[in-house]
Amino acid sequence: MTVYLNGRYVPYSQALIPVEDRAFLFADGIYEVVRCYGGRPFHLDRHYERLCRSARALELPLPLDEAAFAGIVAELLERNNLQEATVYLQVTRGAAPRRHQIPQGLEPNVVAIARPVQSPSEEEVRRGVSVITVPDTRWGLCWIKTVGLLPNVLARRQAEKEGAFDAVFVRDGLVTEATSSNVFCVIDGVVYTHPLANILPGITRAVVLEILAELGIPCREEAVPLEWFREADEIFLTGTVLEVMGVARVDGRTVGEGRSGPLTLRVWEAFRRRCAS
Known part of the structure; x- marks a missing residue:
């Protein structure tokens, strides 16, 4: 190499x-x-x-x-x-x-x-992943992409110990982001994601926001309380390697029908078309 x-x-x-x-x-x-x-x-x-x-x-x-x-x-x-x-x-x-x-x-x-690297397969995307929620113990400048990632590493390790794919950070009762990806949730047909306030400004996140606008899907850059997040109709993660991945379970609770929802799959399909263009 x-x-x-x-x-x-x-x-x-x-x-x-x-x-x-x-x-x-x-x-x-x-x-x-x-x-x-x-x-x-x-x-x-x-x-x-x-x-x-x-x-x-x-x-x-x-x-x-x-x-x-x-x-x-x-x-x-x-x-x-x-x-x-x-x-x-x-x-x-x-x-x-x-x-x-x-x-x-x-x-x-x-x-x-x-x-x-290989993109997640369609089967993996449709199946979705499980996540846990953890306190956001990181520093106050998360928007800087530094190599100081120990809190992220420890949170990911906690997720693995609990049999989950990833951990989602919660700060002051509000969902922020995951250990290496941004987080979106769907509530009554509206997509929510944390605003760019002390979270990482993900490249994939920005592309997904453009896709949502093109598809005419309403989206609000607004922090969501943990209680709403756990009851969301759909949840998905976005990241450079992960691309767009649905969440099937949060803290052991089933999200929607327990697999990636229809809106998540529409966004994933549109994202894959962008990657191929």
């Missing part, structure tokens, strides 16, 4: 980062995951815009422009002979002796890796 590291393409075993890199010590870094269909990145421009927003929020110098970002993605796909893939790109502040103060003049470290 060939990976990208600071301007070079090297074998995976030779992609070495200093032990005092600040991402390793302080989670002082940002990242993006780009889905590629048939060798073509999906909305690469939106991913780069989000990477820039994260970098500005952390005052982290971004050592690549959009053309360089696109070039790295294309080169990794070609060198690894991949068509259906994700490309993970991470930018760290750089390496320095461990101190909380941010040193001046650091050189950011940039690493990117491409891996094969």
Whole structure:
């Protein structure tokens, strides 16, 4: 496997980062995951815009422009002979002796890796998944896509221990998002999703909002209480790798008919058409 590291393409075993890199010590870094269909990145421009927003929020110098970002993605796909893939790109502040103060003049470290991936099958989408709800214990800047994901990891681990696919965060009694995806629910024909207030501005989320508008399905970017969420007619998750996935159970309770609902499937079908276009 060939990976990208600071301007070079090297074998995976030779992609070495200093032990005092600040991402390793302080989670002082940002990242993006780009889905590629048939060798073509999906909305690469939106991913780069989000990477820039994260970098500005952390005052982290971004050592690549959009053309360089696109070039790295294309080169990794070609060198690894991949068509259906994700490309993970991470930018760290750089390496320095461990101190909380941010040193001046650091050189950011940039690493990117491409891996094969397959979309969820139609059977999996129609069957849906189960989720649990957990308290949202994350920090107050969840809209920044940083590598500091331990609360997400622990919540996902809790879901696995309870036999569920994922965990959905609840903050002050309101549903926010899942560990690596955004959350939508359908109540009386209206789709609800948490507004962009301290949640991750998902690329797939944005595309789904466009699809809902095109289909003429009413949608409100409005936080939903947990009680409403548990009684919703349909629930679905959206994410770069997950795409659009229905939820069949929440905290052991059946959602709708216990599988992906008709509105969820309409959105999924429209999303898949976009991916193929």
